[in-house]
Amino acid sequence: MAAETSPLDDAGVALAPASFASVIVDIPARALSEPFAYAVPSSLADDMAVGCTVLVAFGHRPALGYVVALADTLAALPGTESLEASRVRPIDAVLAPPSCSDLFGPISFWMSREYVAPLAECVRLFLPPGGTPRLLKGEDGSYRLERAATPEVHERVVSLTPAAADFEPSARATRQRQLIEALSYGPVTTRELNLLYTDMSAAVRALERKGVVRVDERRAWRGCDEDTTLSSARASAPRQLTAGQRAALDAIGRALDDNAGDVILVDGVTGSGKTEVYLAAIERVLAQGKSACVLVPEISLTAQTVGRFRSRFGASVAVFHSRLSAGERLDQWDMVRSGAARVVVGARSALFCPLSNLGLIVIDEEHEQSYKQGSSPRYHAREVAAQMARVGGFPLVLGSATPSAESLSRCRAGEYLGQRWSRVEMPERPGHATLPTIIVADLRREFSSGARSIFSRPLHDALMEVVERREKAVLLHNRRGFAPFLMCRECGCVPTCRHCSTALTYHERTHTLECHTCGAVCHVRPYPAPGSACPKCGSRYLAKMGMGTQQIEDALLAMLPDDVAVIRMDADTTRGKDAHKRLLEEFDAADCAVLLGTQMIAKGLDFPEVTLVGVVLADYALKMPDFRAQERAYDLLEQVAGRAGRGNDPGRVIIQTYLPDDPVIRAVAAHDRSIFTEHDAVQRLDACYPPYVRLTNVLVRGARADRVQAYIGALARRVGEGLDASCAALPESERPQILGPTACVIERAKDRFRHHFIIKTPLGFDVSSIVSRALADIGTQQGISVSVDVDAYDLM
Ligand code: ADP
Ligand code: ZN
Numbered sequence: 001m002a003a004e005t006s007p008l009d010d011a012g013v014a015l016a017p018a019s020f021a022s023v024i025v026d027i028p029a030r031a032l033s034e035p036f037a038y039a040v041p042s043s044l045a046d047d048m049a050v051g052c053t054v055l056v057a058f059g060h061r062p063a064l065g066y067v068v069a070l071a072d073t074l075a076a077l078p079g080t081e082s083l084e085a086s087r088v089r090p091i092d093a094v095l096a097p098p099s100c101s102d103l104f105g106p107i108s109f110w111m112s113r114e115y116v117a118p119l120a121e122c123v124r125l126f127l128p129p130g131g132t133p134r135l136l137k138g139e140d141g142s143y144r145l146e147r148a149a150t151p152e153v154h155e156r157v158v159s160l161t162p163a164a165a166d167f168e169p170s171a172r173a174t175r176q177r178q179l180i181e182a183l184s185y186g187p188v189t190t191r192e193l194n195l196l197y198t199d200m201s202a203a204v205r206a207l208e209r210k211g212v213v214r215v216d217e218r219r220a221w222r223g224c225d226e227d228t229t230l231s232s233a234r235a236s237a238p239r240q241l242t243a244g245q246r247a248a249l250d251a252i253g254r255a256l257d258d259n260a261g262d263v264i265l266v267d268g269v270t271g272s273g274k275t276e277v278y279l280a281a282i283e284r285v286l287a288q289g290k291s292a293c294v295l296v297p298e299i300s301l302t303a304q305t306v307g308r309f310r311s312r313f314g315a316s317v318a319v320f321h322s323r324l325s326a327g328e329r330l331d332q333w334d335m336v337r338s339g340a341a342r343v344v345v346g347a348r349s350a351l352f353c354p355l356s357n358l359g360l361i362v363i364d365e366e367h368e369q370s371y372k373q374g375s376s377p378r379y380h381a382r383e384v385a386a387q388m389a390r391v392g393g394f395p396l397v398l399g400s401a402t403p404s405a406e407s408l409s410r411c412r413a414g415e416y417l418g419q420r421w422s423r424v425e426m427p428e429r430p431g432h433a434t435l436p437t438i439i440v441a442d443l444r445r446e447f448s449s450g451a452r453s454i455f456s457r458p459l460h461d462a463l464m465e466v467v468e469r470r471e472k473a474v475l476l477h478n479r480r481g482f483a484p485f486l487m488c489r490e491c492g493c494v495p496t497c498r499h500c501s502t503a504l505t506y507h508e509r510t511h512t513l514e515c516h517t518c519g520a521v522c523h524v525r526p527y528p529a530p531g532s533a534c535p536k537c538g539s540r541y542l543a544k545m546g547m548g549t550q551q552i553e554d555a556l557l558a559m560l561p562d563d564v565a566v567i568r569m570d571a572d573t574t575r576g577k578d579a580h581k582r583l584l585e586e587f588d589a590a591d592c593a594v595l596l597g598t599q600m601i602a603k604g605l606d607f608p609e610v611t612l613v614g615v616v617l618a619d620y621a622l623k624m625p626d627f628r629a630q631e632r633a634y635d636l637l638e639q640v641a642g643r644a645g646r647g648n649d650p651g652r653v654i655i656q657t658y659l660p661d662d663p664v665i666r667a668v669a670a671h672d673r674s675i676f677t678e679h680d681a682v683q684r685l686d687a688c689y690p691p692y693v694r695l696t697n698v699l700v701r702g703a704r705a706d707r708v709q710a711y712i713g714a715l716a717r718r719v720g721e722g723l724d725a726s727c728a729a730l731p732e733s734e735r736p737q738i739l740g741p742t743a744c745v746i747e748r749a750k751d752r753f754r755h756h757f758i759i760k761t762p763l764g765f766d767v768s769s770i771v772s773r774a775l776a777d778i779g780t781q782q783g784i785s786v787s788v789d790v791d792a793y794d795l796m
């Protein structure tokens with residue numbers, strides 16, 4: 001395609017040696033799913049390179065673009081068959097040199113096709129942080145790129161010069177003596193000097209004049225001071241690897257040698273030393289002069305995890321997570337781009353940082369749903385990383401104690417879409433650490449014997465033993481707030497949000513009902529407080545149902561002696577920037593403590609003193625209307641159970657439930673995953689769910705229900721026609737299917753009606769291009785928004 005087929009003006013533009021460029025224009029519209037061809041004037045030849053940001057004319061307006069390919073002739077660029085070289089417009093200016101990962105071209109194309117997303121949106125993932133780049137028009141009419149609002153910071157580093165060896169400060173110059181002593185271990189920044197010795201600047205100046213020290217200014221990398229004080233972060237590699245660890249490293253080593261883009265699943269029980277495997281594999285990759293990218297779920301991107309990587313690889317580790325400030329994010333990104341960082345640890349978006357010569361991607365806890373992005377482009381980091389491995393020819397290592405059904409089935413098949421997938425098991429923990437004992441507390445029996453407490457007898461007794469022995473316990477409760485909802489005992493109504501069709505959550509501390517979908521808050525008082533009233537029938541008997549973490553915290557405080565620290569960790573107590581880290585440090589420092597929290601405490605924590613893990617009510621996780629709920633529940637229970645007995649003391653896990661016969665509970669209790677996976681596989685196969693098929697969710701939203709329905713009806717028909725045309729040859733049983741359109745489970749959110757349909761297609765079927773074409777045919781409509789979610793997880 002060409003931007004606009006107007007001929008080059010008669011004066012002509014002298015073309016550069018690489019005369020034509022493929023440019024992605026930065027305008028996010030689904031229709032712009034292809035790059036455009038532009039000519040490269042010879043005046044720009046010196047600055048031109050793949051990855052440059054350029055200024056181009058698009059229609060009648062100036063636009064930003066990114067060069068994805070260069071060629072000597074127009075015909076050598078893809079998709080330019082019908083273009084005439086003389087009608088291609090020139091690039092107007094080069095605005096910024098290349099700064100992205102080498103993979104940005106092929107991967108952003110692939111993502112745009114695969115996820116039916118505007119190409120510009122996919123490219124933007126690869127751009128430096130600091131918001132979408134914009135064009136600014138200068139006074140002289142020329143355009144330039146808007147600069148990031150956060151300026152770089154510099155620091156001054158003081159070091160001894162060779163002359164220092166022969167220098168002896170005068171007897172009275174104590175400050176100079178201190179300074180030389182401090183610098184004798186290596187260079188120190190002025191900021192650190194001033195922290196250590198209130199004010200050193202006079203001494204620094206004096207010695208600088210004498211030529212004994214020198215002061216150099218250098219770029220400071222904000223965001224590198226996450227170094228942890230947690231006692232369990234260890235620096236050195238273990239002396240001996242377990243047999244499982246060796247097997248995993250061998251498999252990764254072979255994949256590194258093969259350069260075939262293989263995927264290796266490290267299937268290791270919690271505490272089996274998967275992180276050690278990643279560290280050793282990365283060491284190999286770094287020794288080959290390559291770089292590595294490690295993805296960790298946002299929730300376990302704690303100081304503890306980061307500390308383990310920093311203590312092994314030092315200053316060459318950059319970190320990306322959502323709690324970084326804008327300046328920190330920019331600096332970490334620049335640290336990667338400059339080559340100062342060769343290892344990146346981060347949440348899913350770290351995949352797109354500008355690592356050059358990438359040699360390995362690791363995805364820890366690969367089954368985690370946080371790897372799926374909820375907004376466009378709705379990518380899954382596992383799939384993007386697999387594509388990167390394919391394109392770059394390097395291995396992708398997935399790690400999990402509870403691998404996803406998708407990964408397990410691909411490993412069983414040995415391949416997926418032409419890529420090799422294999423699995424290595426690590427069934428044991430190193431050294432003396434053994435798997436914890438699991439006890440299932442049947443709440444039905446507790447209830448029928450008259451017990452009404454939150455804590456069953458076994459859990460109560462076990463907590464008391466922990467207190468007696470001055471150990472630590474972790475309690476999981478996957479509901480924040482106080483009571484999840486209020487219910488009218490007269491009419492049975494549950495107050496729901498006025499803007500969304502979701503039940504409101506009750507927060508005791510603030511006496512508010514809050515919508516966890518849109519954040520709306522209303523003030524109420526449940527029975528027996530005066531003024532409580534059912535919004536429907538006016539009855540006073542608005543009762544609290546279920547329970548949240550706040551209620552359990554109160555019960556713990558009432559039950560345990562005062563010298564036991566009770567630490568609650570949930571979305572409400574971890575709002576501040578370092579709150580998460582501070583609470584964990586408090587838990588680490590306490591001599592006897594209970595850490596109570598939502599799923600954020602289930603993952604990644606490695607505290608050897610934890611001997612008891614309690615699950616207050618497993619049933620919340622089990623009974624969600626989603627075919628993946630059981631997989632998630634199994635993961636959550638297995639993970640939280642894995643927090644127990646990581647040290648030399650054996651661990652105990654007590655799971656309270658009304659559903660002791662559920663396959664998830666039985667599998668966790670017996671340390672036998674197959675009890676759950678076999679049951680789950682049969683259910684999914686019967687119902688035709690992933691991993692046996694792919695699901696694509698097409699969601700249409702708008703303020704008027706009738707218009708939403710009309711639009712989605714037309715869209716579904718058009719998609720259906722496209723499917724019929726492309727699979728006429730398939731047998732009936734393998735044909736794609738459309739379910740719906742219907743109203744979503746959450747019918748209304750933020751005052752917008754939501755309708756959807758789901759497309760079920762066989763694996764490997766290109767549903768994306770059919771949906772793209774249908775969308776292009778139907779066109780957009782004012783007030784109606786469409787989102788396409790390929791391999792959807794959220795179907796509500
Ligand atoms: P995972 O990531 O599988 O949960 P970790 O890598 O966190 O497991 O390891 C659990 C604990 O075992 C850590 O404290 C780690 O330092 C330790 N560890 C790992 N490998 C070994 C080994 N080969 N020998 C001794 N200790 C080890
Ligand atoms: Zn709401």
Ligand code: ZN
Pocket residue numbers: 488489490491492493534535536537538539
């Ligand atoms: Zn009522």
